[in-house]
């Protein structure tokens with residue numbers, strides 16, 4: 555029993571070090587009454603994650619963002635459905651949990667993932683987090699595209715990922731920006747996405 559983790563050996567070592575230096579004792583430096591030195595068992599630790607992805611636009615492909623098919627003359631090129639927004643989101647979730655990245659969990663060399671709906675990969679990612687005792691708090695995505703206009707599809711995108719993330723709609727932010735004909739998307743040859751998320755560690 556004790557205010558801290560009650561490691562008697564470490565406490566004795568600390569006391570001997572402080573004693574040798576004639577600098578009082580452990581109690582006078584690390585007061586029992588100080589909240590900072592309490593056990594953190596059961597404490598929910600917050601962890602932030604960020605993700606980024608970019609795919610090339612090509613004729614003859616569907617444009618899918620957060621599981622929503624957007625009417626457009628071109629679509630994103632990739633091994634899966636190339637849903638750049640969902641990929642960035644997955645990478646931010648894995649990053650927050652320090653569980654590597656999308657490529658190591660879902661390699662593009664694998665035939666199983668060819669043209670796969672990326673929402674299935676998102677579901678698998680949420681399960682990986684759950685199995686590692688993490689719960690999602692909120693997500694914030696910024697999609698970078700010269701065209702098409704994405705505003706009419708944002709609500710649908712949120713509704714697609716909401717049941718998978720298992721968080722309220724108010725905890726999901728999806729924004730779109732055009733880069734004003736500058737930056738990486740100025741030629742309209744690609745779409746990129748940045749994602750940021752917060753997850754909570756659930757300790758037993």
Ligand SMILES: [Zn+2]
Nearest residue numbers: 607636638641
């Ligand atoms: Zn991708």
